[in-house]
Amino acid sequence: MGSAAAYHLARRGLRVLGLDRFEIPNEQGSSHGITRAIRLAYAEDPAYVPLLPRAYEGWRELETEADKQLLHITGSMDISRPDQPIVQGAIRSCEEYGLPYELLEAAEVARRFPGYRLDPEMVALLQPDGGFILPERAIAAHARGALAAGAELRPGERVTGWEPTAEGVRVSTAVATYEAERLVITAGAWIGDLTGLPVVAERQVLAWLEPRRPQLFTPDRFPVFHMQAADGHRYYGLPEFGIPGFKLGRYHHFRERGPADQLDRTPRADDEQMLRAFAERYFPEGAGPALSMAGCMFENTPDGHFIIDRLPGLPQVLVAGGGSGHGFKFCPVIGEILAELAIDGTTRYDIGLFRIDRF
Numbered sequence: 001m002g003s004a005a006a007y008h009l010a011r012r013g014l015r016v017l018g019l020d021r022f023e024i025p026n027e028q029g030s031s032h033g034i035t036r037a038i039r040l041a042y043a044e045d046p047a048y049v050p051l052l053p054r055a056y057e058g059w060r061e062l063e064t065e066a067d068k069q070l071l072h073i074t075g076s077m078d079i080s081r082p083d084q085p086i087v088q089g090a091i092r093s094c095e096e097y098g099l100p101y102e103l104l105e106a107a108e109v110a111r112r113f114p115g116y117r118l119d120p121e122m123v124a125l126l127q128p129d130g131g132f133i134l135p136e137r138a139i140a141a142h143a144r145g146a147l148a149a150g151a152e153l154r155p156g157e158r159v160t161g162w163e164p165t166a167e168g169v170r171v172s173t174a175v176a177t178y179e180a181e182r183l184v185i186t187a188g189a190w191i192g193d194l195t196g197l198p199v200v201a202e203r204q205v206l207a208w209l210e211p212r213r214p215q216l217f218t219p220d221r222f223p224v225f226h227m228q229a230a231d232g233h234r235y236y237g238l239p240e241f242g243i244p245g246f247k248l249g250r251y252h253h254f255r256e257r258g259p260a261d262q263l264d265r266t267p268r269a270d271d272e273q274m275l276r277a278f279a280e281r282y283f284p285e286g287a288g289p290a291l292s293m294a295g296c297m298f299e300n301t302p303d304g305h306f307i308i309d310r311l312p313g314l315p316q317v318l319v320a321g322g323g324s325g326h327g328f329k330f331c332p333v334i335g336e337i338l339a340e341l342a343i344d345g346t347t348r349y350d351i352g353l354f355r356i357d358r359f
Contacts, residue, residue: 205294206295
C-alpha cells in the first residue's frame with residue numbers, strides 16, 4: 001500500500017518522500033511470497049467488489065508501464081459446503097454485481113481440475129477472472145514508477161515517531177526529522193504501534209509442496225482457491241509458479257499473535273505437518289515433500305476489514321492497513337484512494353466499510 005500511495009501521489013505532481021524501515025521490497029510483512037491471489041468473487045463482503053475492477057485496471061496499467069507481467073489469470077474457486085459463508089458470500093457478490101460464475105459439484109471439479117479432490121458434499125464457485133499477482137515485482141514496479149515521477153524513497157530508515165504541527169506533521173526517524181503538509185501511514189504489522197489503532201500482528205507460514213504429478217498444478221490447470229475445509233478452518237492455495245512447489249496456507253494459521261517485533265516467523269515442523277495434512281486430504285497429488293517454507297505476518301483488524309481513513313481529529317494524517325491477509329490485491333486502488341484523500345479531501349470510491357469510527 002505504501003509503494004502504491006507514493007506512486008499515485010508523485011504522479012499527481014506532489015513532492016513525495018517515502019520512508020521504509022526495511023528494503024523495498026522486503027519479507028517483513030505479508031507482501032512477499034512469489035504469488036498473491038486476486039479474485040473478483042468476494043465472499044468477505046460485497047462492498048469490496050466495486051474496488052476490484054479498478055484494482056485489475058491498475059495492475060494492468062502498471063504492467064504496461066513497467067513492461068513486465070504482474071497479473072496472471074487462472075480463474076478462482078471459492079469452496080465450502082453449499083450452506084457455508086464462503087460459497088454463499090461469493091454467490092451474493094457475483095449476483096449483486098453481475099459477475100459471471102459457475103457452481104460446480106465436487107465430481108465436476110475433479111473432472112475439470114484433477115489436482116483437486118473435494119469432499120462429496122462440497123461445491124465450488126468458479127469465477128473466470130481470478131488469478132495471482134507477483135508481489136515483489138509489483139512493489140518494485142510501483143516504487144520505480146514513484147521514483148520516475150519524482151518521489152524520493154529511503155529504504156532502511158526507521159520511523160521513530162511523528163507529531164502534528166500547525167502546518168501539518170513532523171516525522172522523526174533514526175537519522176533525520178522531516179516536516180510535511182500530509183502524512184500517509186501504511187506500516188503493515190507495525191501500524192498499531194504508530195497509530196494506536198486496533199491492528200494486531202499474527203504469525204503466518206506458507207508451504208510450497210512438491211507435486212507428485214506437477215502437470216496438474218500448472219496455472220492453466222489449477223485455479224487459485226479459497227476454501228473452508230471440514231476442520232472449520234479456511235485455506236488458500238495457488239498453482240506452481242516462479243519456484244518449485246504447489247503453494248498453500250491457512251488463514252490465521254495457529255492464531256499466534258503479538259507485537260510485530262516479537263513474533264518468530266521461522267517455519268517449524270508443526271507448520272509443515274498441519275499444511276501437509278490438509279493437502280493430503282484435498283490435493284493428494286500435490287502433497288509431496290515441502291520444497292520451501294516461508295514466514296510472514298498478517299495485520300488483523302477486529303472485524304477482518306481494512307482501515308482506509310483519516311485519523312480522528314487529524315485530517316492531515318491518512319492511514320491504510322489492516323489487510324487481514326487479503327489486502328494485497330487492492331493495492332493500486334488503495335494507493336489511488338489515498339492520493340485522492342490527501343489532495344482533494346474526498347474520494348470517488350465508497351470506503352464506508354473501512355472507516356475508523358466503526359471501532
